[in-house]
Amino acid sequence: VSAAFEPDELDAWTLAGAHARGERSVSATLDDTLAGIDALDPQLRAVAVRLDESARQRAEMLDAARQHGFPAGPLCGVPVVLKSNLCLAGVETNCGSRVLAGYRPPYSATAVERLLSAGAVPVALAHMDEFAMGSSGENSAFAATRNPWDLERTPGGSSSGPAAAVAAGLVPLALGSDTGGSVRQPAALCGITGFKPTYGRISRFGLVAFGSSLDQIGILARSVRDVELAFEVLSGVDERDATSLDEPPVQRLTQVGLGGLRVGVPSEFFGPGLDPRVRAASEAALAQLERLGCVRVPLSLPRVELGIACYYVLATAEASSNLGRYDGVRFGPRVAGDGSLAGMQAATRSAGFGAEVKRRILLGTFVLSRGYYEAWYGHAARVRAALAADFRTAFETVDVLAGPTSPTPAFRLGERSADPLSMYLSDALTVPASLAGLPAISIPAGFVREGERDLPVGFQLIGPHRGDARLLAIARAFQEATDHHRRRPACEPTGISA
Amino acid sequence: VSSADLETVRALAALARLELSDAELSLLHADLARILAHFEVLARHEEPTAPLPFEGAARVRQDQPVPSRIQEAILASAPEAEEGFFLVPKTVGGER
Numbered sequence: 001v002s003a004a005f006e007p008d009e010l011d012a013w014t015l016a017g018a019h020a021r022g023e024r025s026v027s028a029t030l031d032d033t034l035a036g037i038d039a040l041d042p043q044l045r046a047v048a049v050r051l052d053e054s055a056r057q058r059a060e061m062l063d064a065a066r067q068h069g070f071p072a073g074p075l076c077g078v079p080v081v082l083k084s085n086l087c088l089a090g091v092e093t094n095c096g097s098r099v100l101a102g103y104r105p106p107y108s109a110t111a112v113e114r115l116l117s118a119g120a121v122p123v124a125l126a127h128m129d130e131f132a133m134g135s136s137g138e139n140s141a142f143a144a145t146r147n148p149w150d151l152e153r154t155p156g157g158s159s160s161g162p163a164a165a166v167a168a169g170l171v172p173l174a175l176g177s178d179t180g181g182s183v184r185q186p187a188a189l190c191g192i193t194g195f196k197p198t199y200g201r202i203s204r205f206g207l208v209a210f211g212s213s214l215d216q217i218g219i220l221a222r223s224v225r226d227v228e229l230a231f232e233v234l235s236g237v238d239e240r241d242a243t244s245l246d247e248p249p250v251q252r253l254t255q256v257g258l259g260g261l262r263v264g265v266p267s268e269f270f271g272p273g274l275d276p277r278v279r280a281a282s283e284a285a286l287a288q289l290e291r292l293g294c295v296r297v298p299l300s301l302p303r304v305e306l307g308i309a310c311y312y313v314l315a316t317a318e319a320s321s322n323l324g325r326y327d328g329v330r331f332g333p334r335v336a337g338d339g340s341l342a343g344m345q346a347a348t349r350s351a352g353f354g355a356e357v358k359r360r361i362l363l364g365t366f367v368l369s370r371g372y373y374e375a376w377y378g379h380a381a382r383v384r385a386a387l388a389a390d391f392r393t394a395f396e397t398v399d400v401l402a403g404p405t406s407p408t409p410a411f412r413l414g415e416r417s418a419d420p421l422s423m424y425l426s427d428a429l430t431v432p433a434s435l436a437g438l439p440a441i442s443i444p445a446g447f448v449r450e451g452e453r454d455l456p457v458g459f460q461l462i463g464p465h466r467g468d469a470r471l472l473a474i475a476r477a478f479q480e481a482t483d484h485h486r487r488r489p490a491c492e493p494t495g496i497s498a
Numbered sequence: 499v500s501s502a503d504l505e506t507v508r509a510l511a512a513l514a515r516l517e518l519s520d521a522e523l524s525l526l527h528a529d530l531a532r533i534l535a536h537f538e539v540l541a542r543h544e545e546p547t548a549p550l551p552f553e554g555a556a557r558v559r560q561d562q563p564v565p566s567r568i569q570e571a572i573l574a575s576a577p578e579a580e581e582g583f584f585l586v587p588k589t590v591g592g593e594r
Contacts, residue, residue, distance in 0.1 A: 365514045
């Protein structure tokens with residue numbers, strides 16, 4: 001494996017084209033990918049389950065298909081990593097939890113099936129915060145993934161493994177899930193591109209449920225161009241998810257002019273909790289958009305400041321219900337307890353769930369309980385509706401909303417793990433779009449110096465409901481004019497060789 | 499807006515089928531109190547009754563049974579299964 005390679009060779013777009021034309025074999029790409037995982041993952045700890053054998057079979061099948069003249073899919077031979085809450089038939093999908101250790105779903109998620117149909121090659125399932133509850137990856141029952149830009153720091157979460165795998169160059173493309181920012185925040189902290197579509201754009205069938213009214217599968221890649229390539233494959237209605245939008249797959253827009261585009265900048269995204277260096281990088285990104293012809297429109301969305309409280313009431317309420325199914329009857333290991341049914345269920349759940357999951361189940365049970373339901377859950381639901389209306393009003397006068405993705409760059413592993421509230425506050429800038437069901441993307445916007453190292457800063461663009469294609473085209477135009485997304489972490493010793 | 503006292507947290511844990519030691523309970527009680535105090539910001543904002551953003555958004559399919567051929571595979575994930583059923587500890591009468 002060569003230490004030197006051109007980053008663009010890892011581009012999903014370029015790889016798929018080279019495979020389709022027979023310029024390189026899928027098997028050769030896979031060999032390089034697996035060698036990269038061998039070399040780097042012992043430090044990075046992104047990979048939960050390796051799929052070497054099935055990936056080799058798929059690669060050989062794809063190479064043979066090409067030799068026989070079968071048409072290649074748009075992701076032909078592209079190695080991908082899946083978050084461990086996405087079902088791939090027969091492969092351990094444990095959601096980073098001991099309660100699902102050893103669980104092998106008998107079916108695949110719709111999104112995974114669509115990746116496979118497009119010719120992608122899943123090479124691994126990746127670590128994550130248990131049941132996607134966390135913002136640092138440290139809530140995984142199995143491994144805390146490290147940030148490739150600084151191995152002492154968090155890659156963000158909950159899609160910790162997928163983000164680190166893409167940032168380190170192990171694969172060009174990964175699927176994560178985003179309930180309150182779990183794709184966008186790790187993308188920001190790892191210096192890559194992370195996209196959460198409009199709620200309902202990508203089927204949730206086969207995504208293990210956390211907060212069903214918020215959960216959305218998202219895409220992690222090194223460029224918007226690759227995100228768009230995957231999104232065309234993944235989006236579109238699915239009969240097996242009643243909340244999937246009844247619309248065909250989203251087609252990428254060839255070009256969008258930034259001249260005269262109105263960029264709304266909510267003052268609440270630049271509040272007092274924002275790291276001044278992140279503020280400066282975000283201001284620089286806004287200035288870049290203005291140089292490209294955009295018009296900056298200052299505005300206010302006061303309910304954004306209620307976002308964390310609103311989100312954590314609603315998401316935990318939904319989680320307490322969704323996680324009721326892990327009771328030692330249908331999945332995972334069983335703990336006998338006192339031998340009674342209730343005792344077995346309590347013993348299984350208490351041994352299987354980690355501290356953060358228990359905390360959220362209790363919080364969710366509380367806000368749904370009699371006497372508290374109206375004051376907590378009911379009120380949060382109304383705030384959510386009002387916040388969504390605020391966004392609709394804002395999009396009557398602006399084309400896109402912009403601001404930082406995360407209030408800080410990557411923090412040290414362990415720094416916030418003892419303080420759940422400070423961890424929740426990491427999500428302040430990502431939960432508003434989740435509550436409103438809006439498409440949002442984090443793109444690299446620059447770097448801040450932290451001791452000996454540079455850490456990436458992410459910039460978030462939020463689009464109107466169903467405005468995914470235009471949002472992506474705007475983000476792509478920004479990347480065509482900047483090179484933050486091309487920079488690679490120094491720890492990257494391997495890659496796909498030419 | 500009310501918060502949760504220690505006995506309430508104990509009752510919530512029982513409802514949620516979680517066995518917690520006294521040490522775990524008091525830690526979680528402190529966490530919940532702190533988190534809920536922070537969340538009281540919600541209560542200070544009065545909101546009119548409004549429909550939820552996604553009400554009516556879900557589609558329903560035709561109510562037609564379709565064959566499912568994965569019963570065996572689903573039962574294979576269970577800790578204990580027998581003759582097409584999930585096995586659980588006995589809940590009525592007799593020993594076990």
